[in-house]
Amino acid sequence: MLNVRVVMLLLALLWIQLPASAAIDAYPFPDDAMRHRYTSLIAELRCPQCLNTNIAGSDAMIARDLRREVHRLVLDGQTDDQIREFMLARYGDFILYKPQLRAGTLVLWFGPLVFLLIALVVVFRLLRRRGMKAVALSDQDQARLKQLLTK
């Protein structure tokens, strides 16, 4: 029973959030599902002119034009994937904040992982070497250490 109540509460919260996020945009939509798709699409498409803003958050002319185009395509009955393809065909991988997984984008997807692995290997080897050195203190050094410590 408690679970049902929690779910209801979450749904209520979701419902409250929807009109709040869509309030800014001036384009008319026949239903909230389309409006929601529009808002999430313009949030995930990158503005080609402004390097690091999505087309939802940019005042650039091209961003405005692309928002109008997304609106048109959504009303046209195109699926999200078709709209992404439309943008990709014209502006290339740059337009997608989450580029597709292809041979050309492998470095983007797995580059950071490779760097992490290199870092881990370096850290691991450094730690191991440091550990070995502590063990490998010679008798002479040991004696000198003791001498220094008791001074």
Next chain:
Amino acid sequence: MKGVNKSLLIPLGVFVLLVAVLAVGFRLEDPHFLPSQLIDQPFPEFSLQALNEPERELTTADITGQVALVNVWATWCPNCLLEHPELMRISREEGIPLYGINYNDESEKARRWLVRHKNPFAFSIVDDKGKLGIDLGVYGAPETFVLDAKGVIRYRHVGEVTRRVWEETLSPIIDLLQAEALAATGQPGLSSPATIAAVEG
């Protein structure tokens, strides 16, 4: 002693890697430059008004048939004014069709602009909604496209066309494309021309 030497190499290795990455990064002169998706694609279909003959409907057929330049311009674009003298010179001296796309602009203003600064274009296509611009993957102005005789986009230049851009890039590419068009009509003695990639490289 050997171990110490080896670990000294690690910062050096990291440094070399960093230099390599930054060298590539800084080589990209303009971070705004995006490679065009439309190279080797036919010019997108359109049907739009001619700027100076509002009753005339222009289509893709109007810009196909010869190797041509298509320049995206607007009155709000300061670099369009900067490249304007070079466009005037090209249209006067180079004997290659030069078409304009008046992009995201007010036609009345654009007509006055062309009167004031002279008109280098055979005609300008009115793209006041930026729709053709989107189909071309345009994200600013000026941009200049080189079309081959079949109306296929073969090269795109982002930013001003300067004398240097003309001499080092556009002109050699146009020569190649014209040779290619001649070869296609079955003229003897013309071998298949070198690639555009060679000019760019």
